[in-house]
Amino acid sequence: MAQNPPYSPAQSETHWQAAWAAAGCFAAPDDPGTQAKSYVLEMFPYPSGDLHMGHVRNYCIGDVFARFARLQGACVLHPMGWDALGLPAENQAILEQVAPQQRTPKNIARMKQQLMRLGLAYDWKREIATYRPEYYRWNQWFFLQLYARDLVYRRQSQVNFCSGCDTVLANEQVNEARVCWRGHPDVVKRSIGEWAFRITAYAEALLAGLDDLTQWPERILAQQRHWLGKSVGAGLRFARAGNDAAAPAQELEVFTTRLETAMGACAVLLAPDDPRHTDWVTPAQSAAVASFVARMQRTERSARLAETAAKEGVFTGSSVLHPFTGAPLPVVLANYVLADYGSGAVMCVPAHDARDHGLAQAMGLPVRQVVAPPAEGDAQDDATLPYSGPGHLMNSGVYDGQRCEEARASMLQAAQAGGFGGPQTTWHLRDWGFSRQRYWGTPIPIVYCDACGTVPLPLEALPLELPDFADLKLTGTGGAPLRQIKAFTDVPCPTCGAAATREVDTMDTFVDSAWYFARYLSPQHREAPVDPAAAAAWLPVDVYVGGPEHAVMHLLYFRFFTRVMRQLGLCQTDEPVRTLITQGMVNAPSYRCPNHGYVAAAPLRAAAAAKTPPSCPRCAQPLQVLVEKMSKSKLNGVDPLALIDRYGADTTRLYTLFAAPPEKDLEWDPNGVEGISRFVNRLWRLIAAQEEALNAAPSTAREAPSPAAREADLRARHLLHSTLQRVGDELLRRHHFNTAIAALMELVNGLYALQMHASNCVMGTKVRREVLQVCAAMLAPLAPHIAESCWAVGGGEKLVAQARWPAVDAQALQAQTLTLAVQVNGKLRAQLQVPADVDAATAGRLARADAGVQRHVGERPILKEIFIPGRLLNLVVAREG
RNA sequence: ACCGGGGUGGCGGAAUCGGUAGACGCUGGGGACUUAAAAUCCCUUGUCCGUAAGGACGUGCGGGUUCAAUUCCCGCCCUCGGUACCA
Numbered sequence: 015m016a017q018n019p020p021y022s023p024a025q026s027e028t029h030w031q032a033a034w035a036a037a038g039c040f041a042a043p044d045d046p047g048t049q050a051k052s053y054v055l056e057m058f059p060y061p062s063g064d065l066h067m068g069h070v071r072n073y074c075i076g077d078v079f080a081r082f083a084r085l086q087g088a089c090v091l092h093p094m095g096w097d098a099l100g101l102p103a104e105n106q107a108i109l110e111q112v113a114p115q116q117r118t119p120k121n122i123a124r125m126k127q128q129l130m131r132l133g134l135a136y137d138w139k140r141e142i143a144t145y146r147p148e149y150y151r152w153n154q155w156f157f158l159q160l161y162a163r164d165l166v167y168r169r170q171s172q173v174n175f176c177s178g179c180d181t182v183l184a185n186e187q188v189n190e191a192r193v194c195w196r197g198h199p200d201v202v203k204r205s206i207g208e209w210a211f212r213i214t215a216y217a218e219a220l221l222a223g224l225d226d227l228t229q230w231p232e233r234i235l236a237q238q239r240h241w242l243g244k245s246v247g248a249g250l251r252f253a254r255a256g257n258d259a260a261a262p263a264q265e266l267e268v269f270t271t272r273l274e275t276a277m278g279a280c281a282v283l284l285a286p287d288d289p290r291h292t293d294w295v296t297p298a299q300s301a302a303v304a305s306f307v308a309r310m311q312r313t314e315r316s317a318r319l320a321e322t323a324a325k326e327g328v329f330t331g332s333s334v335l336h337p338f339t340g341a342p343l344p345v346v347l348a349n350y351v352l353a354d355y356g357s358g359a360v361m362c363v364p365a366h367d368a369r370d371h372g373l374a375q376a377m378g379l380p381v382r383q384v385v386a387p388p389a390e391g392d393a394q395d396d397a398t399l400p401y402s403g404p405g406h407l408m409n410s411g412v413y414d415g416q417r418c419e420e421a422r423a424s425m426l427q428a429a430q431a432g433g434f435g436g437p438q439t440t441w442h443l444r445d446w447g448f449s450r451q452r453y454w455g456t457p458i459p460i461v462y463c464d465a466c467g468t469v470p471l472p473l474e475a476l477p478l479e480l481p482d483f484a485d486l487k488l489t490g491t492g493g494a495p496l497r498q499i500k501a502f503t504d505v506p507c508p509t510c511g512a513a514a515t516r517e518v519d520t521m522d523t524f525v526d527s528a529w530y531f532a533r534y535l536s537p538q539h540r541e542a543p544v545d546p547a548a549a550a551a552w553l554p555v556d557v558y559v560g561g562p563e564h565a566v567m568h569l570l571y572f573r574f575f576t577r578v579m580r581q582l583g584l585c586q587t588d589e590p591v592r593t594l595i596t597q598g599m600v601n602a603p604s605y606r607c608p609n610h611g612y613v614a615a616a617p618l619r620a621a622a623a624a625k626t627p628p629s630c631p632r633c634a635q636p637l638q639v640l641v642e643k644m645s646k647s648k649l650n651g652v653d654p655l656a657l658i659d660r661y662g663a664d665t666t667r668l669y670t671l672f673a674a675p676p677e678k679d680l681e682w683d684p685n686g687v688e689g690i691s692r693f694v695n696r697l698w699r700l701i702a703a704q705e706e707a708l709n710a711a712p713s714t715a716r717e718a719p720s721p722a723a724r725e726a727d728l729r730a731r732h733l734l735h736s737t738l739q740r741v742g743d744e745l746l747r748r749h750h751f752n753t754a755i756a757a758l759m760e761l762v763n764g765l766y767a768l769q770m771h772a773s774n775c776v777m778g779t780k781v782r783r784e785v786l787q788v789c790a791a792m793l794a795p796l797a798p799h800i801a802e803s804c805w806a807v808g809g810g811e812k813l814v815a816q817a818r819w820p821a822v823d824a825q826a827l828q829a830q831t832l833t834l835a836v837q838v839n840g841k842l843r844a845q846l847q848v849p850a851d852v853d854a855a856t857a858g859r860l861a862r863a864d865a866g867v868q869r870h871v872g873e874r875p876i877l878k879e880i881f882i883p884g885r886l887l888n889l890v891v892a893r894e895g
Numbered sequence: 896a897c898c899g900g901g902g903u904g905g906c907g908g909a910a911u912c913g914g915u916a917g918a919c920g921c922u923g924g925g926g927a928c929u930u931a932a933a934a935u936c937c938c939u940u941g942u943c944c945g946u947a948a949g950g951a952c953g954u955g956c957g958g959g960u961u962c963a964a965u966u967c968c969c970g971c972c973c974u975c976g977g978u979a980c981c982a
Contacts, residue, residue: 020934060982101981173980184980237899237977315978323896442898443979450980523982562976565899598901599975643975672920673907677900679975683907685921692935693920699935748911756909756919763919766936835915840963842915880962882914890962 021698023662027799030813031133039815040135044536045551046089053091053552054080055531055591057560057568061096061143063121065128067600067644068561070654071670071680075597075751076559077134078671081795082745083556084135085819091552092135093534095142096122099150100523101184104454108490113483114454118145128655133663133798135815140534144526149533150456151477152543153525156575157459159582161470165212168468171447172287175204179491182206182451192312196490203287203311208449209458209519213574217242217441219588220573229593231677234565241566243442247271248426249357250435252282252334255342263293266334266345269356269440272366273429274421277410278384279361280374281346282334283327285353286310294345296331303328303347310349318349325350325372337434338425339411348373356440364400371400384409385418446571448522453480453488453495455520463507463514471508480520494518527568528575531555531590542584549585554592559676562596569594595676595749602682604650605637613637615650641681652682664797665691671751671796694800697762697793701800703771704782705807723776728826730768730777734785735826737761741792742819751796758792783808790814835886836861838870839893854881861887 034040056076059069073094080092096118103114110117122143129136142149160166174183178198187195194201213220221242224235251267266282284291286307295303306328310318327348334343343361350369351360364374365383374381385405407413413421429435449458457478459471471478481502486495496502496518507514529543535552536545554576569591576590605613607630617631629636644651657666669690674680719727737757744754765785769775786808793801794814805814829850834857836844844866848857858879861867871891878890 057982097982182980186981231900233899240898241978243898447979452980522980527982561982562900563982564977566977567979568982675908678908679901681907683921686907689920695934743911750909750911752907753909753911753919759919833915837915837963840914840961845915878962880914886914886963888914888962 021695021800023664023694023799024659026803027131027133027663030799030802031130033802033813034133034135034815037813037816039813040090040092040137041139042091042093042137043089044548049089050087051091051552052080052083052086052088052556053554054083054557055093055534055555055559057558057564058095058097058527058530059125060100060102061098061118061121061125062102063124065125065654067652067654067670067682069125069129070132070666071600072559072561072597073129073132073134074667074670075595075676076557077132077667077798078745078751078795079557079559079595080135081798081815082819084815085791085794085817086746087818090135091140091534092137093140093142094129094134094136094138095140095530095534096125096144097523097527097530098122098143098145099455099526101186101452101454104452104488105490107454107483108488111488114145115480115483118143131655131658131663132667135798140537142530142533142537144523144530145454147477147479150526152529152533153456153521154459154471154476154478155473155543156525156529156578157521158470158473158476160211160578165215165578167210167212168207169210169445169447170205170289171208171210172203173206173208174201175206176201181491181493190314192314200312205287205289208447209517210445210447210449211574213446213570214441214443216574216577217244217443219577220443220570223573223577223589226589227591227594230591231594231596234562234569234594234596237565238570241442241570244439245271245356245441246437246439247356248273248422248429248435249438250276250337250361250429252337252343252361253434255333255335261293261332263290266294266359267357268359268361269438270361272363272418272422273425273435274407274410274413274416274418275363275366275384276336276338276361276425277407277413278363278365278382279336279343280364280379280382281344281362283346283348283351283360283362283373284330285351285358286347286349288347288351288353288358290358291330291347294330294332299329299331303330306347313349323349325369325376327373327377329377337429337432344379346373346377354444355442356438366400366402368400368402382409443570446522446524446574448525449519450522451494451518452520453483453486455523456525457496458517458519458521460517461505461507461514462517463510463512465512466507466509466514469507469509469514475508494520496520524568524571528571529579531558531572532579532585544579544584546584549579553585554587554590557593557595558591559595559597561599562677565596597676598674598679599643600670600680600682601641602644602650602652604640604642604648606640607633607635607637609633609635612647612649615648616652644682657687661687661691662694662799664799665694668694668755668797672755673752675750675752693759693762694797696766697800698803700762700765700771701786701804701807703773704786707773707775708779708782708807708809719778720776723778726768726775726777727781730765730770730781730785731823731826732829733761733764733768734788735823738788738792738820739822739827742822745795754792755796758789758796761789786810788820791817791820832884834860834884836864836867837886837888838867839890840888841870843867843870850884852883854879854883854887857881857887858889861889 054076056072080090084090098118107114144150157166174188176183176194176198179194179196183194188201192201193199221244224238227235247270249267249269251265253265254261268282327346330345332345334345336343362370364371364381366385383399384407386408387401387403387405404418407416407421457480459478461469463469481499486498488495503515503518505514505516532544532549535548539545572590577588579585580588603615605615607613610630610632613630642648669687672690673686740757741754744750770777786804787810790801790805790808790810791814793804801814831847832850834846834848835842836846844864846860848860874891876889876891880888
C-alpha cells in the first residue's frame, strides 16, 4: 500500500472554510418562509482582545447546535457580535489614555480573526457591536419608551463611595476590608440618585413565565424563582405613641409572613440604611444612632446579614403602639433588617424568630411566647425558644387555642376590619438600577431644566452620541466623567429652549445585552430596534448557550425586555429563549510560589510530564498546585490560537467537547489533546485508505460478493447504524457531545477491527461509501473540516454542510443474541449469551443450568425471579445464616 | 450567611426511567515493527486476599428504603457559581 500523506489540518481547514464561504452555507434569509427555523445564539463576548478557552468552549458548543439543526433540515440563524461597552475597557483607557473608540474595533478585529480559525458556522453579515451609536441609540429608544410608560424612574440608592477617589466604585473595585482598588481605605455606602427600570411591575409575569420554560435546566429555573422571591403575608401598621402632631412620620408599616405571632412583638425594627429612621430619632438618642449607622456603613452587607453575625440594634427614642393591644413598643434600628425588602420594617418577635431572639437578648427586650408546639403526651406549652414550628396560640387573648393558620386568618380579618393592616405580597426582586458614573456606556437621553424639570429627549434627537474621548481627562476619580465636558452637558431645554444641563450618568451594560438577540434579526433596521416582521419570523431563540454566572441577572433582564418588546409591538413572544444551555468553566492547573505568587504554568507543564515536582524558577521553593479557572492573573491560561496552529481547529473543537459534558467544568489536560489528535489522524488514515480502495475498485464489477464480504458488510452496517442512532440521540435529545464523540471513537475502532483501513479488506464499495457518508454527517457538527474530507471521499453531493442527517436503517440494527446479566440476591454471578427475544421462563432455565449460578444458589430454594427483558435476571434466595 | 450546582479508578469522564459501576480517552506497565528513534499496532491497568480458579470490598462521610441504590429519602463534610455597580 502506498504511503499516505500525513494529515495537514492547516491546509485542509483553510480549504473547507473557503468552500463554505463560497457556497454561502451559513447566511440566513430574513424570513425562513415555510421551512422550519432554528435560531442558535451564544452569549456574545466582551472584546478584551484575545479569545480565551472559555470563549472557544462556548462557541464550539453553540456551533454543534447550529450545524446539527441545519443537518436536521432547519433554516438556521447563527449570528455573532460584541458586548463592547463597560468597565474593563474604561479601566484600560484610564491606564493607557487611549480612546476606547480606537481600541475596541482593533480588539474586535483580532478576536474575529481568531474565531474564524475555528470554522464556526456564523452569518457574519449580521454582526453587531454595542459601542456603535447605531446600536446604543436603541438603548436610548427603549429608555424613552419605558419613560413614557412610567417604567423608568429616579430613586435614591446605596453605592460604594470612595472619598480618596471622590467617586462611586463598582463592587469589584472594593475588597472585603472596604479598601478600594487604588488602596484607599474606608470605602463607605452612600446614597445617591439613580435611574431604575420598574422590573418589579413584571414580577408576577416573570414568575409565571418560568412554568413555560420546559427546556431550561431545573437549577436555573430554581435560581430565577428564588431571586424573584414571592412571599405572601400581611402588612401591619403601628401608629406613633404620644401626641406629637409635628413629628415627621405618624406610623410605620411592617411586613410579616407570620401575622399570628403579632402578640409576641416587643419592638418595631428599621434598617440602619433606611432614610426614614431620622423621622423617629429623638435628640437624646441621635448620637448613639449616628455612631451605629456610621459603623454599619462600613460593614459589608453580607457580613451584616450573616446568620452567625451578632445581632445588634440601637433604640431611636420613639415608640409606636401595638395595633392589637395598644401597648407601646420601641422603634429600633437593627443590623439584620433590609431597607429594600417588604416595607423596610419588621416587628421583632423574639420567641419565634432566631434573629429577633438574638437581638432581644443583646438589647434586653422582653421575650413573650405566643405559639405552643403541638402537645405530645403530657400537654406542655413550654418549648425551647426561639420556636418557629407549628402549634396553637397562647398569651394572645381571644386568639388563644387557635392553630397558627386559623389565627393568621382571623387576625388578618381583624386588622382589615380595624383599618390597621391587610394582605400583602412582597418580592425579593428589586427594581433594576442602571445609572453608572462612567464614560464608556450609553448616554441617558435626559435633560434637566430649571423651568420644565426632567425632560426626555425627543426620539428624533437619537442617537445621543458619546462625546470625544479627547475632550475629557479620564482618571477614574471625581464622579461622572461626562460632567467635565461643557459642550455635552450645557444644552438648551428641548421643551422651552432655556439653558439646561444633560444627565451625565451612562447605562449599565446589562441594558445592551437585554435585547441584543433581537438586533441580529434586522441589524440595519432604522425604524425600531428590530423589524417586527423579522422578529415574528425568527423568535424565540431556539438554543441559547452561555455561562451559568448569568443564570439570574442577565437572563432575568433578558426576559423582562422581551416582555417590554412584546408590549411595544416589536415581537410576539413573552419568553426569549426556548432551550437554555449553561456551560461550565474551563479550569487548568495553576502554580503558586509562597514567595513570588503565581508562576507561569506553561513551562511547568512539561516539567509535570517529566514527573519532577514543580518548583519556583526564582527561588526553587516547591510550588502549590491548584486547579482554577483559566485567567491572566493566575498565569494558567492556554492560548487557543497556539492550539489551533499545532493541532488544527477540529482537534481543538473535539477536545473541548470531549473532555466534559457542556454543563460541567472542563479541566485542561495537554495529554487529552494528544489523544484527540491521535483519533483525528486515525480517522484520516481510514478515509485516505477508502480513497485508494474506491479508486482501485473496477466500477463495472458485478460479481457476487463472497460470504466473507457479505459478513463484513453486515457487521459494518450494524456498527454504523447503531452508532448513528446513539449519536443522533446524544446530539438531539441529551446534548451530551462527549459521549457522542466516544461513540464515534468506538465506531472507528470497530472499523479498524474489521480491517477497513487495510488493503486486504473485502468490504464492498457500496458499503464503504455509505460508511463514509454517514460518518461525515455524524462528524459534521463536531469536527466539520475533516467531515467534509470524509464526505468528499465517500462521494457525497456538494458539501456535508449542505447535507441532511441520514436515517437509521432499522434492519441493520437487528441482532440475534444478547448478553443477559444473571444476579443472585442482587450480585452479578454470570453473563449469558441468550436469544434476543428470550422470555422470563427460558432465561430462568438457562440461568439455573449455569455452574457459576448454581454455586451461589446452592441448596436454597429460589423465592423470586426478577426478569428485566433484554437486561438482567435476579434470582432471590433465602440469605444464609 | 443565604440561594443554586458538584463530589465515581492514578486522571478527565460513562452508566439515558432504581437494573451488569468504571464505556471512551489519558497516564502507567508489557510486547510487535525499526539499525535506532518517531509514528503506528497489539495486550494490560479500581483496591485487597489468592500461585490459580475464584472471592471480598468499592461511586465524599454516616444512616435508611428496596430483590436491586452512583441513581430515591434523612443528617453531615468539602468544593464551585451567584448574592443586585465585573460581564
